[in-house]
Amino acid sequence: MKRIIINVNGVDRPLIVDPAKKLADVLRDQLLMTGCKVCCDNGQCGTCTVLIDDKPIKACMVPVSKYGNGEKIVTIEGIGTPEKLHPLQVTWMHHGGAQCGVCTPGFIMSAKSLLDKNTSPTREEVRTWFNRNRNACRCTGYKPLTDAVMDAAAIMRGEKTPEEFAQKIPDNGSILGSKYHRPSALAKVTGTWDFGADVVQHMPPDTLHLALVQAKVSHANIKGIDSSEAEKMPGVIKVITWKDIKGKNAITGLITFPTNKGDGWDRPILCKDKIFQFGDAIAVVAAETVEQARAAAEKVKVDVEILPAYMDGWAAQEPDAIEIHPGVPNVYYEQGVIKGEDTAPIMAKAAAVVEAETLCSRQPHLHLEPDCGCAYIDDDGVLTIQSKSIGLHLHHAMICPGLGVPPEKLRLVQNATGGTFGYKFSPTIEAILGAACLAVQRPVSLVYTQYQNITYTGKRSPGNVKTRLAADAEGRLLAMETDWWIDHGPYSEFGDLLTTRQAQFTGAGYDIRNIRGKGKTVCTNHAWGSAFRAYGSPQAFLSSEIAMDMLAEKLGMDPLELRYKNAYRPGATTPTGQVPEVFVVDKLLNLIRPKWEEAKARCKAFNVPGKKRGVGISIGIYGCGLDGPDSAGAAAELTATGVTIYDAWQDHGQGSDLGTLTFAHETLKPLDLKPEQIKLVMNTTDCPNSGPAGGSRSNVFVGNAIKLSCEMLLNAMKKPDGTYRTYKDMVAENIPLRYDGKWVVQGCNEIDPVTGQGNPFPIYMYEVFVPEVEVDLETGKVTVVKFTTAADVGTIINRATVDGQIYGGLAQGIGLALTEDFDDLKKHTNLLDCGLPYPRDIPDDMEIMYLETPRPQGPYGAAGVGEAPLTAPHPAILNAIYNACGVRILKVPALPELVKKGLDLKAAGKPAIIPARS
Known part of the structure; x- marks a missing residue:
C-alpha cells in the first residue's frame, strides 16, 4: 500500500492505495465517484472516460499511481451540477442523448475535451473524435450525440443560449408528442444515476462478493466437483454448488405450447451432472472481496467427460447426433404454416419462381453494462433480488420453484439498467444470486466481467430460412413456400415462441394468398438463445426480403414497385390470416419513393475508382404483444x-x-x-x-x-x-x-401449431428501409453512407425518444448486417471483436420519415417502436451490396472477406453468390 495525493475536481485527495489499482476503481470504490462507469475494463467502450490535464483518459486502463504528481483529474461530477449544468449536459438532455445512460458520462467528458480545444468542430470532426477515443454507445445510433455536441458548441460560442434547450411544456399544456425530457435525464447527464455496479457501493458492510466457476467446454458430463482448495483461500466464506439449492435447481421456461417435446426445466441454476454450453455456472464462490472470490474460483476443480459438441443447427440434426438433453430430441418443437390453396401446382405454373436460403447470425446484444445484481434477506424474511430484469413478475415465476422459495418470500427489484436490448427477458443472474444469498444468509453481489457478459448471456438465435416465392408475369405474388430451423442453443425457454415468429413474419407485408411452410426449433451446444430486439423477425425478413429483390430482378421490375404492387391493402391478410389493423405499407412506400429515386440516381452517378455504391430496400413489420392473450x-x-x-x-x-x-x-x-x-x-x-x-x-x-x-x-x-x-x-x-x-387485449389468440393461423397481435409497427452502401472492390469492406427510413408507429408519444429508438435500431441493424457475431468462442469475447459499431461505422446522414396512423387499440393511438427499426435493415443492406457490385450475400454478417470472395468469383466468371452455409 502507498499514500498518494491525487487532485480530483480541483481538490487534493490523500489516499492509501495499492499503487497498481486502476484509477477507475479508486474513483469508484474509495472516493465514491461512480459517475465514472466501468463496463468493458479494457478500453473499448469509453464509459470510464475522465479528463487528466484536459485530455480524455480511460480510467479503467491506467494505474492510480501514475497520477499522484499534481495532474488535474476531472470527472463528470466536476463539470456541472443540477443547478448549473455544462452546455453539453443541457443539450444532451434536449436531444435524448441519455437513453440507458451508462455511456453518457464518458461521452460528455470526451466531448468536453474536444470543445475546450475547438468550439467550432464539424460534425465529422466530432464523430472522428469519438471514434478515436473509443466512445461507444449501443442505444442512440450516435446521431443525437453529435447533434448535442454541435448545439453545445454553439452555446459556448455565444450563438445560442442554454434557455433554448431548457425543459418546456407546450402552450397546449400537453407533453404528448413533444421532446419533453425523461425524468432520469438529469441524473444520467450528471453521473448520479446509479446502475447495478453503483448499487453495490450502497450495500451493507457484511456484503459478500461472488465469483462464478464456469464451464470451459461446450458439452460434457460432470464426474466431480472439488472445492477443497478454494474453501481454504483467504476471505472465502463458502463455495456454493447444486447441493446447496433447496428447490428444483432449474429455471423453468414456462412451456405453454402443448406440442413442445420438452418440459421447460432444462436450464440448471448450477450444473449438477452435465455441462450444456461454454460458460455454464457450476459453482459460486462467496468471499469478502471480489478479488478473493475470483482467485478462489480458479482453484475449484471440475472433473469432466467431454461429449460431442453440436455448435450449429446443422450438426445437431445429423442422424448420429446424441440427444443433448437425454429423453428429449434435439428437434423439440415444430411449427407449420398452411394458408390458402396447395402451393405446389401454383409454383409449377408461375411465370417466375425464386428461392433464397439465408442464415441470420448469433448476434450478440453488446449492451455496455455487464450483467450485475445483488441479493439480501430483509427484516421480514423476504429474499430480495435486484438485477437488470426486464420481466420482474415473469422471472419471479421462473425462478421461485428452482430456488425452493415460496412466492410470497421472494421480491424482485429492477436496478437502473445500462441497456439490455432483450437479453434480460430471460433470467440470467437472478437465480444464482438468490441461491448464493440463501446459502450464506448474508447480502451478496455479483458483477460479471465483460468477458463473462459476452460469453454467458443469451444471444439472438441463428435462423436458417428458405423462402420460395412465385409470381405471375405482372409481378403479382401467387404463392410462398418456407422451410426453416432456429438454433436456440441448449435451453428451451421461449424457443418455441421464436420459431412461431418465422411463420408470422416471413413474407409479412405482402398479400400472399397461398402459403405452405414448416419450421423447427433445434437444441445445440452453442450460446443459449434469448430475446433480442425484433425477436424472430430479422431471421424471417432476411430471407423473404432478399427473395423479393431476386424476384424483382427476374421479372425485370424495380424492387420498390414490386413491393408496392403486393403491399397490404384492404382484402389482404397477414401470413397468419389476420386482417391488419391499419393498411400503411403502400403509403410508406409512396412516402419514401422520391428518396429511393434520388438514391438510385446518386449511386449510378458515383464514380470513384475502386469503389461502387448501391441502394437497397426492404420492409419490416413487428407486432406489439406477447402472442395471443396479454x-x-x-x-x-x-x-x-x-x-x-x-x-x-x-x-x-x-x-x-x-x-x-x-x-x-x-x-x-x-x-x-x-x-x-x-x-x-x-x-x-x-x-x-x-x-x-x-x-x-x-x-x-x-x-x-x-x-x-x-x-x-x-x-x-x-x-x-x-x-x-x-x-x-x-x-x-x-x-x-x-x-x-x-x-x-381484445381479439387476440396464439397461432395454431399446424396451420400457423391466428390473430397474435392487436397492433403492428411498419417500416421501410433504404440504405446506401459503398463497397471497396479491393478489400470487400462495406460502408453504409446514408440511411433513409419511413416508419409508422402510430401516434408518437415523445418525439426525441422515438427518433432515438429508430436511430439506435438502424445502428444495430448495420452491425447485424456487416460486423456483429458471436460464433468463435476464442475470438468473439470482447466488444471490439464481436463487431460493435463505433461512430464512424454508422452514417451521420440518417433520415426518418413518419406516418402517424392512430391505432384503434393503442393508448392515444400509439403503437410501440423499439422492435421496428431492427426488423429488416440488414436485408436492405445486403440488397444494396448486390446493387453496388453484383455479389449476392445470403448470410450475415457480410464480412469483407465474404464480399471479396464474391467479387473474386464474379471476376472468374462464376456465380457471385455467398450461400447461407459458407
Missing part, C-alpha cells in the same frame, strides 16, 4: 401533493419513466397537474404486474393500463357538477384514493 396492470393514487403512478414498466433504455409520466399527465389533464406533481413508483414485484418489457408491448399495454387507472381516479374525483374533488374532499367523503387498472 394484459398489463398499473395503479393511480391521489396524494396531498398530486398523483402517484405505480407500474412495473421495466426500463432498459427505452424510457419507461417518460412513457409512464406522459400517459398519466395526458389523462390527468383535467386536474391541471404539472409533470413534477406526478410521482412514479416503478419496477418491483410489489407494483402491479405490467408484464415484461419486451415485444414492444409496454407502450400499448402498460400505456393503456396507466390511462385506465387514471380515468378511474378521475371518475371517482368527479363531482355531479363536472368539477373535481380535492384530496381533502376525497378523504372527507371516504372515497378510495387508489385505483388499479388492468388492460386486457
Whole structure:
C-alpha cells in the first residue's frame, strides 16, 4: 500500500492505495465517484472516460499511481451540477442523448475535451473524435450525440443560449408528442444515476462478493466437483454448488405450447451432472472481496467427460447426433404454416419462381453494462433480488420453484439498467444470486466481467430460412413456400415462441394468398438463445426480403414497385390470416419513393475508382404483444401533493419513466397537474404486474393500463357538477384514493401449431428501409453512407425518444448486417471483436420519415417502436451490396472477406453468390 495525493475536481485527495489499482476503481470504490462507469475494463467502450490535464483518459486502463504528481483529474461530477449544468449536459438532455445512460458520462467528458480545444468542430470532426477515443454507445445510433455536441458548441460560442434547450411544456399544456425530457435525464447527464455496479457501493458492510466457476467446454458430463482448495483461500466464506439449492435447481421456461417435446426445466441454476454450453455456472464462490472470490474460483476443480459438441443447427440434426438433453430430441418443437390453396401446382405454373436460403447470425446484444445484481434477506424474511430484469413478475415465476422459495418470500427489484436490448427477458443472474444469498444468509453481489457478459448471456438465435416465392408475369405474388430451423442453443425457454415468429413474419407485408411452410426449433451446444430486439423477425425478413429483390430482378421490375404492387391493402391478410389493423405499407412506400429515386440516381452517378455504391430496400413489420392473450396492470393514487403512478414498466433504455409520466399527465389533464406533481413508483414485484418489457408491448399495454387507472381516479374525483374533488374532499367523503387498472387485449389468440393461423397481435409497427452502401472492390469492406427510413408507429408519444429508438435500431441493424457475431468462442469475447459499431461505422446522414396512423387499440393511438427499426435493415443492406457490385450475400454478417470472395468469383466468371452455409 502507498499514500498518494491525487487532485480530483480541483481538490487534493490523500489516499492509501495499492499503487497498481486502476484509477477507475479508486474513483469508484474509495472516493465514491461512480459517475465514472466501468463496463468493458479494457478500453473499448469509453464509459470510464475522465479528463487528466484536459485530455480524455480511460480510467479503467491506467494505474492510480501514475497520477499522484499534481495532474488535474476531472470527472463528470466536476463539470456541472443540477443547478448549473455544462452546455453539453443541457443539450444532451434536449436531444435524448441519455437513453440507458451508462455511456453518457464518458461521452460528455470526451466531448468536453474536444470543445475546450475547438468550439467550432464539424460534425465529422466530432464523430472522428469519438471514434478515436473509443466512445461507444449501443442505444442512440450516435446521431443525437453529435447533434448535442454541435448545439453545445454553439452555446459556448455565444450563438445560442442554454434557455433554448431548457425543459418546456407546450402552450397546449400537453407533453404528448413533444421532446419533453425523461425524468432520469438529469441524473444520467450528471453521473448520479446509479446502475447495478453503483448499487453495490450502497450495500451493507457484511456484503459478500461472488465469483462464478464456469464451464470451459461446450458439452460434457460432470464426474466431480472439488472445492477443497478454494474453501481454504483467504476471505472465502463458502463455495456454493447444486447441493446447496433447496428447490428444483432449474429455471423453468414456462412451456405453454402443448406440442413442445420438452418440459421447460432444462436450464440448471448450477450444473449438477452435465455441462450444456461454454460458460455454464457450476459453482459460486462467496468471499469478502471480489478479488478473493475470483482467485478462489480458479482453484475449484471440475472433473469432466467431454461429449460431442453440436455448435450449429446443422450438426445437431445429423442422424448420429446424441440427444443433448437425454429423453428429449434435439428437434423439440415444430411449427407449420398452411394458408390458402396447395402451393405446389401454383409454383409449377408461375411465370417466375425464386428461392433464397439465408442464415441470420448469433448476434450478440453488446449492451455496455455487464450483467450485475445483488441479493439480501430483509427484516421480514423476504429474499430480495435486484438485477437488470426486464420481466420482474415473469422471472419471479421462473425462478421461485428452482430456488425452493415460496412466492410470497421472494421480491424482485429492477436496478437502473445500462441497456439490455432483450437479453434480460430471460433470467440470467437472478437465480444464482438468490441461491448464493440463501446459502450464506448474508447480502451478496455479483458483477460479471465483460468477458463473462459476452460469453454467458443469451444471444439472438441463428435462423436458417428458405423462402420460395412465385409470381405471375405482372409481378403479382401467387404463392410462398418456407422451410426453416432456429438454433436456440441448449435451453428451451421461449424457443418455441421464436420459431412461431418465422411463420408470422416471413413474407409479412405482402398479400400472399397461398402459403405452405414448416419450421423447427433445434437444441445445440452453442450460446443459449434469448430475446433480442425484433425477436424472430430479422431471421424471417432476411430471407423473404432478399427473395423479393431476386424476384424483382427476374421479372425485370424495380424492387420498390414490386413491393408496392403486393403491399397490404384492404382484402389482404397477414401470413397468419389476420386482417391488419391499419393498411400503411403502400403509403410508406409512396412516402419514401422520391428518396429511393434520388438514391438510385446518386449511386449510378458515383464514380470513384475502386469503389461502387448501391441502394437497397426492404420492409419490416413487428407486432406489439406477447402472442395471443396479454394484459398489463398499473395503479393511480391521489396524494396531498398530486398523483402517484405505480407500474412495473421495466426500463432498459427505452424510457419507461417518460412513457409512464406522459400517459398519466395526458389523462390527468383535467386536474391541471404539472409533470413534477406526478410521482412514479416503478419496477418491483410489489407494483402491479405490467408484464415484461419486451415485444414492444409496454407502450400499448402498460400505456393503456396507466390511462385506465387514471380515468378511474378521475371518475371517482368527479363531482355531479363536472368539477373535481380535492384530496381533502376525497378523504372527507371516504372515497378510495387508489385505483388499479388492468388492460386486457381484445381479439387476440396464439397461432395454431399446424396451420400457423391466428390473430397474435392487436397492433403492428411498419417500416421501410433504404440504405446506401459503398463497397471497396479491393478489400470487400462495406460502408453504409446514408440511411433513409419511413416508419409508422402510430401516434408518437415523445418525439426525441422515438427518433432515438429508430436511430439506435438502424445502428444495430448495420452491425447485424456487416460486423456483429458471436460464433468463435476464442475470438468473439470482447466488444471490439464481436463487431460493435463505433461512430464512424454508422452514417451521420440518417433520415426518418413518419406516418402517424392512430391505432384503434393503442393508448392515444400509439403503437410501440423499439422492435421496428431492427426488423429488416440488414436485408436492405445486403440488397444494396448486390446493387453496388453484383455479389449476392445470403448470410450475415457480410464480412469483407465474404464480399471479396464474391467479387473474386464474379471476376472468374462464376456465380457471385455467398450461400447461407459458407
